[in-house]
Amino acid sequence: MYDYLIVGTGLFGAIFAHEAIKCEKKCLIIDKRDHLGGNIYTENIEGINVHKYGAHIFHTSDERIWNYLNQFVEFNGYTNSPIANYRGEIYNLPFNMNTFNKLWGVITPQEAKEKIELQKKEAGIKEPRNLEEQAISLVGVDIYQKLIKGYTEKQWGRAAKDLPSFIINRIPVRFNYDNNYFNDKFQGIPIGGYNLIIEKMLEGCEVRLNTDFFSNRKELEGLARKTVFTGMIDQYYDYKFGLLEYRSLDFQTEVIKENDNYQGNAVVNYTDRETPYTRIIEHKHFEFGTQKGTVISKEFPSEWKNGCEPYYPINDQRNNELYRQYKVLADSEQNVIFGGRLGTYKYYDMHQVIASALVTVEKELGVEILNEK
Numbered sequence: 001m002y003d004y005l006i007v008g009t010g011l012f013g014a015i016f017a018h019e020a021i022k023c024e025k026k027c028l029i030i031d032k033r034d035h036l037g038g039n040i041y042t043e044n045i046e047g048i049n050v051h052k053y054g055a056h057i058f059h060t061s062d063e064r065i066w067n068y069l070n071q072f073v074e075f076n077g078y079t080n081s082p083i084a085n086y087r088g089e090i091y092n093l094p095f096n097m098n099t100f101n102k103l104w105g106v107i108t109p110q111e112a113k114e115k116i117e118l119q120k121k122e123a124g125i126k127e128p129r130n131l132e133e134q135a136i137s138l139v140g141v142d143i144y145q146k147l148i149k150g151y152t153e154k155q156w157g158r159a160a161k162d163l164p165s166f167i168i169n170r171i172p173v174r175f176n177y178d179n180n181y182f183n184d185k186f187q188g189i190p191i192g193g194y195n196l197i198i199e200k201m202l203e204g205c206e207v208r209l210n211t212d213f214f215s216n217r218k219e220l221e222g223l224a225r226k227t228v229f230t231g232m233i234d235q236y237y238d239y240k241f242g243l244l245e246y247r248s249l250d251f252q253t254e255v256i257k258e259n260d261n262y263q264g265n266a267v268v269n270y271t272d273r274e275t276p277y278t279r280i281i282e283h284k285h286f287e288f289g290t291q292k293g294t295v296i297s298k299e300f301p302s303e304w305k306n307g308c309e310p311y312y313p314i315n316d317q318r319n320n321e322l323y324r325q326y327k328v329l330a331d332s333e334q335n336v337i338f339g340g341r342l343g344t345y346k347y348y349d350m351h352q353v354i355a356s357a358l359v360t361v362e363k364e365l366g367v368e369i370l371n372e373k
């Protein structure tokens with residue numbers, strides 16, 4: 001008999017398994033996919049680690065989380081500095097002095113602030129009624145038109161005028177020439193790739209791939225005293241209150257053998273409305289790759305239907321209310337622990353899911369990990 005059946009080999013499941021095994025618990029971890037790692041998995045194509053489920057850049061300001069991951073891998077010092085391509089015009093992101101100089105020719109922070117203030121004033125929006133008005137009221141019309149509108153409309157599959165204003169509470173604007181996207185103290189890509197983290201976490205753990213919990217639920221549940229479930233919470237309860245909704249993505253990946261540098265940057269956002277994809281990722285740049293060819297992935301946002309890959313939870317009122325109902329059931333379970341992005345219907349960055357897994361483990365196993373010396 002196992003102590004834990006862990007459903008899902010993503011970060012949440014792998015951390016739980018790793019720590020439970022350290023406490024001499026017997027674990028079986030399963031995944032319906034044919035590989036470990038959940039969405040941080042990379043596929044080796046032509047010697048390049050391809051981020052199969054979307055670009056993943058690790059970042060955190062929490063030194064404890066950073067130290068925790070550094071037990072398994074070192075990081076390569078990669079700094080995320082995405083570029084925006086608006087109809088062939090190139091802008092630096094996040095919005096900073098380089099962006100403002102390119103947009104308006106301004107040189108000093110004072111000039112940039114005045115330009116933005118002027119545009120906000122000209123727009124004259126007092127109470128934004130939708131995302132478009134909200135964005136213009138925060139950064140003015142130029143940044144909105146060239147760098148926000150098209151991208152956001154593609155992402156959500158709807159006109160910005162039809163999207164609620166709360167989606168954009170804040171637009172980070174920097175009045176310096178810093179192109180580093182994240183404000184965090186630590187960031188990077190693991191040397192050797194993300195797969196290495198999960199493989200190391202799961203050393204000594206019994207793993208079954210290509211194993212869907214729901215195809216053999218009774219038998220699998222019978223194998224362990226407790227289940228740690230990181231799949232979709234609504235599916236666990238047979239969708240009894242209804243389906244939780246997501247946004248999905250399709251990736252079109254191309255191997256380009258005759259070109260070793262397609263776009264000169266790992267991430268280029270296409271911010272016009274007409275280009276059907278939102279981003280092109282050139283994977284080798286995450287690891288300063290010197291391979292002969294290159295691999296790129298175009299990212300197309302798509303409607304989610306049950307059966308498609310669920311990427312981003314839609315935390316609107318309807319879905320949050322639905323989740324609340326499932327959570328009441330989950331909280332009353334004695335022998336099931338729900339975790340991870342699908343088990344708690346929450347968008348987590350990697351550092352957040354790691355923190356959440358460690359807190360869960362600490363509570364479940366009565367150990368101290370995050371604050372141990």
Ligand code: FDA
Pocket residue numbers: 007008009010011012013030031032033036037038039040053054055056057058059211212213214230231232249311312339340341342348349350351353
């Ligand atoms: P994850 O989805 O990774 O793992 C769940 C696992 O459970 C999967 O392997 C799945 O196959 C398995 N499973 C589900 N149902 C099952 C069933 N019925 N039976 C068996 N197995 C089942 N974060 C960040 O910090 N920096 C970044 O740059 C990005 N980028 C990014 C891009 C995109 C497009 C997305 C959607 C997300 C990111 N993230 C990110 C977030 C990151 O992907 C996320 O924090 C972790 O992958 C979450 O790990 P989990 O273990 O929760 O889920």
